[in-house]
Amino acid sequence: MDRQITTTRVGIVGGGPAGLMLSHLLAREGVDNVVIDNRDHDLIARTHRAGILEAGSVRMLTDTGVDGRILDEGYEHSGIYLRFNGENHHIDFKKLVGQTVRLYPQNDVFLDLAAARRRDGGDVRFGVTDTEVLDIATDSPTISFTDADGVAQQVRCEVVVGADGSRSRCRDLIPGRVKHTMRYPFAWFGILAEAPFSSDELIYCHSPRGFAPISQRTPTVQRMYFQCDADAWSDERIWDHLDSILEGPDGFKLKRRPIFDKVVLQFRSFVQEPMQHGNLFLAGDAAHTVPPTGAKGLNLAFGDVALLAPALVTWAKTGSRADLDTYGARAAQRIWKSQNFSYWMTQMLHTPADDNPFVVKRQIGELLSVVSSKDSMKYLAECYTGWPYDLPDLME
Numbered sequence: 275m276d277r278q279i280t281t282t283r284v285g286i287v288g289g290g291p292a293g294l295m296l297s298h299l300l301a302r303e304g305v306d307n308v309v310i311d312n313r314d315h316d317l318i319a320r321t322h323r324a325g326i327l328e329a330g331s332v333r334m335l336t337d338t339g340v341d342g343r344i345l346d347e348g349y350e351h352s353g354i355y356l357r358f359n360g361e362n363h364h365i366d367f368k369k370l371v372g373q374t375v376r377l378y379p380q381n382d383v384f385l386d387l388a389a390a391r392r393r394d395g396g397d398v399r400f401g402v403t404d405t406e407v408l409d410i411a412t413d414s415p416t417i418s419f420t421d422a423d424g425v426a427q428q429v430r431c432e433v434v435v436g437a438d439g440s441r442s443r444c445r446d447l448i449p450g451r452v453k454h455t456m457r458y459p460f461a462w463f464g465i466l467a468e469a470p471f472s473s474d475e476l477i478y479c480h481s482p483r484g485f486a487p488i489s490q491r492t493p494t495v496q497r498m499y500f501q502c503d504a505d506a507w508s509d510e511r512i513w514d515h516l517d518s519i520l521e522g523p524d525g526f527k528l529k530r531r532p533i534f535d536k537v538v539l540q541f542r543s544f545v546q547e548p549m550q551h552g553n554l555f556l557a558g559d560a561a562h563t564v565p566p567t568g569a570k571g572l573n574l575a576f577g578d579v580a581l582l583a584p585a586l587v588t589w590a591k592t593g594s595r596a597d598l599d600t601y602g603a604r605a606a607q608r609i610w611k612s613q614n615f616s617y618w619m620t621q622m623l624h625t626p627a628d629d630n631p632f633v634v635k636r637q638i639g640e641l642l643s644v645v646s647s648k649d650s651m652k653y654l655a656e657c658y659t660g661w662p663y664d665l666p667d668l669m670e
Contacts, residue, residue: 288437292558328660360522
């Protein structure tokens with residue numbers, strides 16, 4: 275079958291936030307690239323995902339000219355509450371480390387990035403099928419696919435980036451790969467409810483009846499979760515269970531409204547090593563996933579991009595592969611720090627599967643240690659708000 279040929283420097287498989295952010299940063303520096311994704315634009319836009327952005331992720335969106343909508347429509351949070359023994363304990367990020375985070379849904383991040391690529395004339399192709407990446411060990415890898423109009427296409431490039439998410443096919447192309455995986459014995463039952471804010475900050479609640487993170491979305495729509503097995507739950511049972519977890523002497527109650535979305539999130543941690551082979555490089559969920567407890571997923575993907583984009587720009591402009599060849603090793607440092615923080619938050623807050631009372635009381639001791647020590651609170655705040663991104667040139 276004859277294929278339409280496109281020639282570019284960098285081919286990016288995956289048009290989610292990681293792939294589009296990489297495309298945007300490369301284009302700013304004059305590095306031609308093409309992005310493909312097997313999902314259509316509207317499907318990605320309708321996918322509700324977590325939305326806590328670290329300070330560095332916010333700056334990537336605003337300082338590189340993507341969009342300032344996050345500053346107008348996102349909600350700045352100066353901290354979180356750790357709630358246990360029925361009482362709230364505030365971790366003040368701004369006071370402890372001088373940083374904040376912003377609540378901004380991931381699908382809005384995608385919409386901003388997709389709009390920026392359209393605005394700037396980016397070559398982004400959604401809804402493709404039959405994707406095949408070939409010749410990654412050569413200087414001329416190719417990406418073959420059928421576009422949304424049914425036309426056979428081939429992108430001839432010099433570097434391929436696999437940013438194709440947790441079900442990545444690109445990562446399977448790396449020989450000798452090692453998958454580090456941890457599965458957790460519980461899940462989160464998540465709801466979207468037509469309700470006002472119940473709290474001014476996010477609540478991470480430990481209780482003998484399980485863990486509940488009380489998140490937010492907009493003034494009229496809230497996202498909430500609770501630790502669970504994969505059962506069917508009525509709306510009334512959901513609200514009763516959430517209130518039982520949050521119960522305390524302060525009489526705190528959630529504001530109940532209709533629930534219009536329910537989802538069960540299974541928990542696992544995953545890292546693939548290496549993250550590169552030949553002229554294929556992985557970024558984001560294609561290389562690693564974390565449980566959502568530490569709010570690291572999208573931020574960790576942007577951390578990969580913050581290393582990969584400058585390395586690709588240097589290579590494209592000078593031919594030097596020094597930064598490219600060390601990309602995976604450098605990215606691994608942030609990845610494993612994030613895995614450690616996510617694991618720490620997860621094991622500290624979730625009720626053990628065997629209901630061991632010793633473990634529950636030990637968790638209370640750990641939580642008391644955190645909230646009674648400025649240094650411990652500072653560590654949590656530093657990890658949660660994120661370590662600095664290395665984008666010295668691309669953010670000027």
